[in-house]
Amino acid sequence: MATTIQKRVGVSGTGMISRCFVRLIMQHYPELRISRVLTRRKVDALSDFPLPGALTNSIDELVEHSDLIVECSGDVFFGTSVIERAFEAGLPVVTVNAELQVTTGSCLAGKGLLTEAEGDQPGSLAALHEDAVQMGFKPLVYGNMKGYLDHNPTREDMAYWSKRQGISIEQTTSFTDGTKVQIEQVVVGNGFGATISRPGLEGLASTDLNRSANVLGLIAEAAGQPIVDYVIPSGYPAGGVFLVCRHDEVQAPALEYFKLGPGPYYVLTRPFHLCSLEVGKTVRRVLAGGGVLLNNSTRPTLGVAAIAKRAMKPGETIVRGIGGFDVRGEAVRLVEEPDHVPIGLLRHTVLKRALEPGQMITFDDIEVQPSRVLDIILRQRQSIIRPRPALRVSGYARAAVR
Structure with missing residues (x-):
């Protein structure tokens, strides 16, 4: 009798969603095997993880031992790096990371199969x-x-x-x-x-x-x-x-x-969404050739702008955008707010100008630090909204979009 070959599923992230998903696959999906689980923490500090032997700190090891990646780190910057590496290897990616989708997902969706998972x-x-x-x-x-x-x-x-x-x-x-x-x-x-x-x-x-x-x-x-x-x-x-x-x-x-x-x-x-318990359905969909369930599209018209929660002075630092106490996110039309700062870009960002509560943050208000996420945002803006030669960012970032 022929032996069924299990498909290898790699997971990026070790939080609650990852833990519940790994347990689900181990117990209820005999055709799938959790091959590697990528973490930025010390592996020996995660002895309570459901499958500690699968843990790795190496993106390359994750990709090498997977047929599909589930990205659920909850981090825009780290998740973007993981997905780009997966696409270089020709792997499809299922995310439980809408924050990433709305920040860099449109650029990534043009490079490989990227889909949001059912459940969220x-x-x-x-x-x-x-x-x-x-x-x-x-x-x-x-x-x-x-x-x-x-x-x-x-x-x-x-x-x-x-x-x-x-x-x-x-x-x-x-x-x-x-x-x-x-x-x-x-x-x-x-x-x-x-x-x-x-x-x-x-x-x-x-x-x-x-x-x-x-x-x-x-x-x-x-x-x-x-x-x-x-x-x-x-x-x-x-x-x-x-x-x-x-x-x-x-x-x-x-x-x-x-x-x-x-x-x-x-x-x-x-009337329900069961997060990690439903992700397996999308994994099965993709592996069976069912294609994308949902992504941010390669031609988005909407974005999520950062809105100040409190009065802030020049020189203050916005430690984090999503989930922080300095700003919140608000849906906007891209053509109407071409200068808004996507909330997913903000982390350890220094203000150049004072802000009032309720004020939308623009690129003129902040000191933009070079990053791959910034590169992608600038590329997206050039192709989706309009060229922005006057955008004052570092020379590194200007060069990245040429």
Whole structure:
């Protein structure tokens, strides 16, 4: 009897998502084998990892022993390096890293197979989109359900919830201040050619999803194209995703019989997203030749700008953008805000000019440090928005985009 050859899956990252994913594959995917797990920590400090023998600090070793890479480090800079190396070796990449997708993903998507995984909200919306289109629905709104929003939470509150939920304070903060939902919805918008109704999205407070969906459906039709947005539910569970759709008028009686209401707007919901437990579905999809589920597209129209949370003075340092206490992210149209600083670029960034709370940060406001991520952002801007010869960055960065 022929022996089934297991496909080798390499993983980048050793946080909660990685640990849960590795356990899932080991227990429930006999056709797959976790070959290597890349970490920046000391290997001997991770003895509690589910598969300690697979740990490595070498990107080359990860790539050499894998048929596919799952990138879930949560880090834009490190993740970009991993993906570029994987593409040099001809490997496909599945990410659970929407932060990377919205920052460097459009450039990377032109170099190899890059897809967001089902499980996090963007991938769940993409899966719901596929189902809806196959049933003849025309999506008008790609919606996210958010449980809580505070644009400027305190460090003490975030430390408390971080410990209670068992995730990092950076993740907790990006979820709470709205940065994460802005990033997720921008990736969905770019992937499916949708737009936004206004910077920062509508973010409707909602006690009835159908009523909120009707409002968003009207906004989308006024815009003349699909939109991405989110609601903050009260009185019904949060945490899932939804679509607002139209369908053929001739199907209206059947759809009402199927309990979707009289129309013209129909709401399709997916009331859960199980993160790491669903990533395996996308891995199987890619290995079977199913192609991309969702990425930021090679021609995005939306970005996530950094917005100051507090007053800051020249010379102050923004230690981190996503998940920090200095800035939050807000969805913008690229053509309207060509000078905005993508929030995913900010790390240990020094201010050149004073900022006020609520102010959008531009490249003139910061001292730009050379990095591969900056190189990619400048390339993307040249090809997507317009050439920017006046952008004042270091000579290194100017040379990188020539």
